[in-house]
Amino acid sequence: MSTRLSSQEDYEKLLDSYDTWLFDCDGVLWRGDHLIDGVPEVLDILRRRNKKVVFVTNNATKSRKKYKAKFDQLGVVAHVDEIYGSAYAAAVYLSTIIKIPKNKKVYVIGQNGLEEELRDEGIQYIGGTDPEDNTLEPFDLSNFTIDPDVAAVVCGLDTQINYTKLSKAFQYLTRNPGCHFIATNEDSTYPSSAGLLPGAGAISAPLRYALGKDPVCTGKPASTMLDCVKAKVHFDPERTIMVGDRLNTDILFGKNGGLTTLLVFTGITSEDEITGPNPSPIVPDFVTQALGDFRIVERSS
Numbered sequence: 536m537s538t539r540l541s542s543q544e545d546y547e548k549l550l551d552s553y554d555t556w557l558f559d560c561d562g563v564l565w566r567g568d569h570l571i572d573g574v575p576e577v578l579d580i581l582r583r584r585n586k587k588v589v590f591v592t593n594n595a596t597k598s599r600k601k602y603k604a605k606f607d608q609l610g611v612v613a614h615v616d617e618i619y620g621s622a623y624a625a626a627v628y629l630s631t632i633i634k635i636p637k638n639k640k641v642y643v644i645g646q647n648g649l650e651e652e653l654r655d656e657g658i659q660y661i662g663g664t665d666p667e668d669n670t671l672e673p674f675d676l677s678n679f680t681i682d683p684d685v686a687a688v689v690c691g692l693d694t695q696i697n698y699t700k701l702s703k704a705f706q707y708l709t710r711n712p713g714c715h716f717i718a719t720n721e722d723s724t725y726p727s728s729a730g731l732l733p734g735a736g737a738i739s740a741p742l743r744y745a746l747g748k749d750p751v752c753t754g755k756p757a758s759t760m761l762d763c764v765k766a767k768v769h770f771d772p773e774r775t776i777m778v779g780d781r782l783n784t785d786i787l788f789g790k791n792g793g794l795t796t797l798l799v800f801t802g803i804t805s806e807d808e809i810t811g812p813n814p815s816p817i818v819p820d821f822v823t824q825a826l827g828d829f830r831i832v833e834r835s836s
């Protein structure tokens with residue numbers, strides 16, 4: 536059963552109990568480019584109380600550096616080494632777990648954030664934002680020359696998705712022996728500032744259906760992202776809390792990692808998924824309407 540935060544004492548107690556605060560981004564800090572009310576103030580409260588703050592987003596459209604620019608643009612204090620995205624996690628997975636050889640390549644379905652993280656990890660890639668792949672022309676398989684050096688297909692949120700990209704990815708995954716199928720994340724929807732849109736999971740879905748197999752997912756709830764955080768940030772899981780808006784990514788990620796979890800209702804999940812007649816089997820430790828609710832601790836009682 537989740538505990539609903541309500542009194543000033545509830546929020547104070549949570550702040551006292553955890554030294555490291557992991558935040559999901561889309562639906563917790565912002566929706567698209569619209570900052571959610573109270574976020575800068577609450578992050579400031581945490582920093583003034585010497586809490587470690589880490590951002591863990593499944594959104595693979597931006598690299599960590601581009602996310603730092605977004606934080607700056609929105610007036611939210613963040614350091615690039617506090618930011619972990621699913622594009623970074625996928626690049627690290629390819630280099631350190633799969634150990635993709637330097638002479639091999641990745642076929643990308645995704646945007647420049649994913650390309651940038653692959654480049655920074657020294658991984659060659661094709662596809663992605665290449666104009667040749669970003670076309671609405673019919674795909675002509677008889678004119679396609681397969682690249683035998685493609686050893687993995689990585690699929691992330693791609694707002695320019697098309698049949699050519701799906702067809703090329705399908706060729707690599709069915710014709711290049713041992714070609715890895717990797718999804719940066721499998722979120723079904725994306726909480727934009729104007730409402731829900733298809734998420735990265737909806738971009739890889741056609742390939743899963745055509746191939747009859749699932750990709751390896753390196754974003755939340757998989758542990759890859761937490762392993763990336765652990766490699767750079769020392770934290771005690773007992774005194775670490777994960778704040779998210781989606782049950783089957785953020786909250787499951789926190790539970791899988793042995794962290795305490797706090798769900799907010801400013802993104803994907805609605806309260807009836809927790810308190811309604813058919814509650815989710817994924818149960819957060821705590822719930823509150825919005826991150827901004829923590830401002831109560833600075834109101835004079």
Ligand SMILES: O=C(O)[C@H](O)[C@H](O)COP(=O)(O)O
Pocket residue numbers: 559560561562591592593594595692720722723724725726733734735736
């Ligand atoms: O479709 C997606 O990629 C996701 O909905 C989105 O980007 C998730 O981002 P997060 O909530 O993990 O910051």
Ligand SMILES: [Mg+2]
Pocket residue numbers: 559560561562563779780781802
């Ligand atoms: Mg989210």
